Amino acid sequence: VFLMKLQHNLGGLENLGPLNVEKRVFVQPWEKRVFGIHTLMMGLGLWTWTELRTLAEGMNPVDYIKLRYYEKWLSGITAFLIAQGYITKQEVEARTLRYLEDPGAGLPRQAGEPQITERVIKYLWDGDSLLRQDQAAPRFQAGHKVRVKDFVPSAHSKLPGYLRGKTGVIDKAYDGVWAFPAVATGPDGIRGDPQPIYLVRFEPDDLWSKRYAEPRETIYADLYETYLEAS
Amino acid sequence: MSASTSEHHHHLGPEPYNVARAKALESLLLEKGILAADTIDRVIDFFEHDMGPMNGARVVARAWVDPTYKARLLQDASAAAAEFGYHGAEGEHMVVVENTPKVHNVIVCTLCSCYPWPLLGLPPYWYKDPVYRARMISEPRKLLREFGCEVADDVEIRVWDSSAQIRYMVLPERPAGTEGLSEEQLRSLVTAEAMIGVEKCKVPAA
Numbered sequence: 282v283f284l285m286k287l288q289h290n291l292g293g294l295e296n297l298g299p300l301n302v303e304k305r306v307f308v309q310p311w312e313k314r315v316f317g318i319h320t321l322m323m324g325l326g327l328w329t330w331t332e333l334r335t336l337a338e339g340m341n342p343v344d345y346i347k348l349r350y351y352e353k354w355l356s357g358i359t360a361f362l363i364a365q366g367y368i369t370k371q372e373v374e375a376r377t378l379r380y381l382e383d384p385g386a387g388l389p390r391q392a393g394e395p396q397i398t399e400r401v402i403k404y405l406w407d408g409d410s411l412l413r414q415d416q417a418a419p420r421f422q423a424g425h426k427v428r429v430k431d432f433v434p435s436a437h438s439k440l441p442g443y444l445r446g447k448t449g450v451i452d453k454a455y456d457g458v459w460a461f462p463a464v465a466t467g468p469d470g471i472r473g474d475p476q477p478i479y480l481v482r483f484e485p486d487d488l489w490s491k492r493y494a495e496p497r498e499t500i501y502a503d504l505y506e507t508y509l510e511a512s
Numbered sequence: 513m514s515a516s517t518s519e520h521h522h523h524l525g526p527e528p529y530n531v532a533r534a535k536a537l538e539s540l541l542l543e544k545g546i547l548a549a550d551t552i553d554r555v556i557d558f559f560e561h562d563m564g565p566m567n568g569a570r571v572v573a574r575a576w577v578d579p580t581y582k583a584r585l586l587q588d589a590s591a592a593a594a595e596f597g598y599h600g601a602e603g604e605h606m607v608v609v610e611n612t613p614k615v616h617n618v619i620v621c622t623l624c625s626c627y628p629w630p631l632l633g634l635p636p637y638w639y640k641d642p643v644y645r646a647r648m649i650s651e652p653r654k655l656l657r658e659f660g661c662e663v664a665d666d667v668e669i670r671v672w673d674s675s676a677q678i679r680y681m682v683l684p685e686r687p688a689g690t691e692g693l694s695e696e697q698l699r700s701l702v703t704a705e706a707m708i709g710v711e712k713c714k715v716p717a718a
Binding site: 288289291292293294295297298299300301302303304305306308309310311312313314315316317318320321323325327334337345346349350352355358359362367368372373376377378379380381384388389390391392393394395397398401402404405406407408409410411412438439440441443455459478480485488489493495496497498499500501502503504505 | 543603
């Protein structure tokens with residue numbers, strides 16, 4: 282299978298050069314505002330990680346590499362809010378132009394309902410676990426050899442591309458079953474049904490051959506059952 | 513998610529455009545009553561005071577001085593973190609992996625930016641950088657050396673690619689020569705980078 286998205290296949294990509302070790306979380310003040318808006322949307326249930334990821338995975342791959350993390354969020358959040366009808370394209374363009382022409386212009390004075398902020402902070406403390414306590418019947422057990430299926434992933438995937446078609450060993454089956462936060466069904470067969478997740482161990486020799494593998498490295502990945510078959 | 517809308521404003525450079533676009537979103541959401549005036553400031557304050565790498569440092573220092581706590585942390589990291597009141601989004605299910613003289617652990621999310629928020633807060637830019645995500649999988653020893661983190665050839669490197677529902681943190685090795693330090697002093701030696709596995713904890717030169 283040759284169709285692929287760069288966003289699913291960063292692991293092992295060559296020639297990217299040295300890493301810029303930027304230790305800050307935000308490098309521009311506006312990035313904090315965008316992160317705040319994202320957290321608002323999570324806390325109010327306006328969107329989920331799946332929707333954010335689907336947009337990021339659907340980006341032009343060159344833009345994906347070139348744009349800064351929060352630049353991607355900014356365009357993704359804008360596109361989502363427009364698509365869902367929370368704002369219109371016309372009003373966001375007009376408002377952007379106004380702030381470009383008058384960068385000192387302030388924000389509206391609306392205070393908003395205080396419970397909005399309380400809900401958002403509550404979400405940060407509570408989280409959103411996808412673990413479902415249903416009785417799990419995992420197909421694989423620790424020590425089983427498995428092969429990662431090779432297929433064209435759907436619009437949002439939790440399978441790192443460098444593992445497609447590779448063989449590994451189950452290290453453990455996690456307790457319970459886990460919802461898969463899919464927005465759309467895809468050829469990977471994920472329909473949002475809760476399913477087991479496994480910790481799977483891979484040897485670099487099996488991923489990119491002895492010639493390229495560094496010595497004494499082990500790779501661990503958490504994989505949904507739907508991605509695995511017996512080897 | 514295209515950059516095409518910003519192309520109209522390229523003569524201004526991307527940053528003024530980003531500033532204006534972010535402000536436009538904030539102002540429209542305020543006007544429509546979706547966003548409250550203090551929400552964003554409260555969220556940012558939360559990550560400065562309630563969820564940040566100081567939480568992880570506290571857990572690590574406790575594990576260094578209290579073997580029974582360390583055992584609980586390695587057995588069930590979420591429960592051990594909750595003993596300090598650390599829990600919540602992006603840390604609903606956490607696992608801590610221990611560095612030893614024979615094993616060096618390092619965390620990556622090749623698909624995006626999975627990170628254990630209740631213990632470490634939000635990820636730094638380098639962690640989200642495609643360069644880190646690409647190279648940590650295929651050449652960890654080389655990339656760690658660029659961080660100034662030498663891992664001897666006879667030490668196994670375990671790379672944890674967290675893309676499902678578990679969020680990982682590294683328990684770094686306690687540096688030699690710290691026997692006389694208090695738990696609070698030990699905390700100050702523990703960086704976010706050490707708890708992801710790209711640094712070792714060091715005693716600062718006197």
